Amino acid sequence: NSGAFQQVRFTLNSTLRPVEVAHLLEKSPPKERQILWNLIHPENEGKVLQYLADDIQADILSKMDADRLLAITETLDTDDVADVLQQLPERITRELLQIMDQQNRERIEEILAYPEDTAGGLMNTDTVTIRPDITVETCLRYIRRHNEIPEMTDSLFVVSRKKNSYIGTLPLTKLLVSDPEITIREIMNTDIKPIPADMPDDKVASLFEKHDLVSAPVINKSGKLLGRITIDDVVDVIREDADHSLMSMAGLDEDEDTFAPLLKTTRRRAVWLGINLLTALLASSVIGLFQDTIDKVVALAVLMPIVASMGGIAGSQTLTLMIRGQALGHVERSNARWLLNRELLVSLLNGIIWAGVVAAVSMVWFSSQTIGIVIGLAIVINLIVGALAGTLLPLVLKAWGIDPALAGSVLLTTITDVVGFFAFLGLATYFYG
């Protein structure tokens, strides 16, 4: 068994890359994860840590003392240290910063000044900078003096001599094909605006997608170059944003650890079940209003879930389309009316088609024309209400600063359940009353 451990230890520290070890930890249940973590050499811990999902990172960090934390931060790039510190309680962060050497502390405090979900929080400080007035030849000679250039460097940044102000970008591909005699100023790129450090990370991501960037300069308010953002960090933002809608619609967090321990999971899920229980109780109380009618016509109890379910499904389709449209930046005030109209018409058409089918089935099943008419009308009403709610909820919630992906689905189901039961049983009471 000790031989097997040696084997695993060797694989973790010598065969696999840190990102692969992180993936292995992420797909391991808690006990195995702890065993694997303990087999990682201290000098590799930091590298592995930075690739772990936030949830798991925070969990591992919370078990370390300050000395161990400090040792880890010494193996990492500045931006990654900042990421790690952001997972820690503020008291411990301050303690750590105090025992760091001054240069490191200043750099990290600069990054920590910006929230994690801004350009400043994403950036790294490993830029290669040059002056605008040197020639291509001088620039090439200057670069050759480096032992190595940081990974993901596709461009050098041109800065002023005095205040380190950002002036332009010089792609390596341009440097390589330019006349050696020419100055950097003549060939540098000034098309792409530098990124202000307080820009939200989703805006950064769309800039990268729009301009097919590999790296981009980040500046502070006075135009000083602070660092750069690289595409690998942007890819993480894109993936997390996309996961956010999926997970939120089920009341889950996008950082959620697939293998979170039992009690933590139970607690989180309990809240979501509780919220949805309120919804269900509201729907039940609507049904409660019509007990006399159901007592008279028991078929109503048999058919009523169909009305609620059809409205919920149609509404969810609209809601999902809207939430994705908002995430992609497609949905705006100017085209919301067009979408609302189309969704209403889609629901009207599909309402008529499927209301007809359900009405026919119900008439045959319960040998009653009235019940067919009642359920048909109720389905058309509920599908239209589903389209209304599915279109308007995301717009209203976003305007109120509430996340539509998180609150939208609960509210939508509440509306389609309540309206569905009310319309169906209300119409039945009218017809059978």
Next chain:
Amino acid sequence: NSGAFQQVRFTLNSTLRPVEVAHLLEKSPPKERQILWNLIHPENEGKVLQYLADDIQADILSKMDADRLLAITETLDTDDVADVLQQLPERITRELLQIMDQQNRERIEEILAYPEDTAGGLMNTDTVTIRPDITVETCLRYIRRHNEIPEMTDSLFVVSRKKNSYIGTLPLTKLLVSDPEITIREIMNTDIKPIPADMPDDKVASLFEKHDLVSAPVINKSGKLLGRITIDDVVDVIREDADHSLMSMAGLDEDEDTFAPLLKTTRRRAVWLGINLLTALLASSVIGLFQDTIDKVVALAVLMPIVASMGGIAGSQTLTLMIRGQALGHVERSNARWLLNRELLVSLLNGIIWAGVVAAVSMVWFSSQTIGIVIGLAIVINLIVGALAGTLLPLVLKAWGIDPALAGSVLLTTITDVVGFFAFLGLATYFYG
């Protein structure tokens, strides 16, 4: 008005980048989209087209004749031409290939030989290649002879003189810091394996994420360099994969045009509603079995949606977590049992908590202890079934080659509805019978 048109035409063709024009088209309803498209200069059409979502691209292409299509393909890179051709009916693709010049045709046929969702379908042919036996200095001189190097070139590919076989990769950053006298063979990178052209695109994406790549070489079966994949195309794959789960769970397609016209949308949605109607009818038929019991105790009709809803919500959380876990590569046969156990325990614990609450509410509401016991037991049963279905469905569906994101949610709701109603009404029949 004509002045306004001139203004828009100028903005579309001179101010905005093609990717921004594409985004503008994507967020415009059909009529505005058509007007905007007509204002784009023919020489810009191709560039804009390649950034459009597949659905919209296919729609626009379907309205063009062969001459216009040929003109467009002449303004595009080979891989983008291949992408466009893949949106066209095969008859038209063949026609177009016949009127192209031979060199273009051969290149494009090479790409078209690979499905769109493989490395071959993603790749571009604009590689810069060098021989292993030249020196760094010769290499730099050779590169300076280019007028420009293709965008996103972070590496040169080293190939054999004879068969153009891939040998290694030379990052530009390494080229720039290396001794001019040294040969390429001594400094090239052979760590990263070249990508076989038939590798699925999601595998390509995880390779890029794992190794923080900007570009990577693609080879055929005999090791010949065919082209390269760049991170911008990989980002599209990542975004589409992430969108896929969200959209599929609502029965939508990830390529779905937010502003698809009325009839197209109605037709697609009708199918999904129809499938869900079958589910609802099945649930209703279960209720139908217990009409006598409901007739005796009408409170059952009031409370029964709660049981189905709680099971559905709990099951959806498990299902979403599993589907995301599968997408991230976290869920495997080896850890599925751990997940199943945890999900069952979560449901048991939450079942006991919320069953207690619902039981108490029901007892007070209907002044009956029996109804409280019945609904409490039914909720615990349905939550456990929800956890079972939410965990096992994605595993089974995936093993059968069915997309869990698409089929999972319908099947899950069917199960939690049927079991919920059956358990609740069945227990009631037993207790009240």
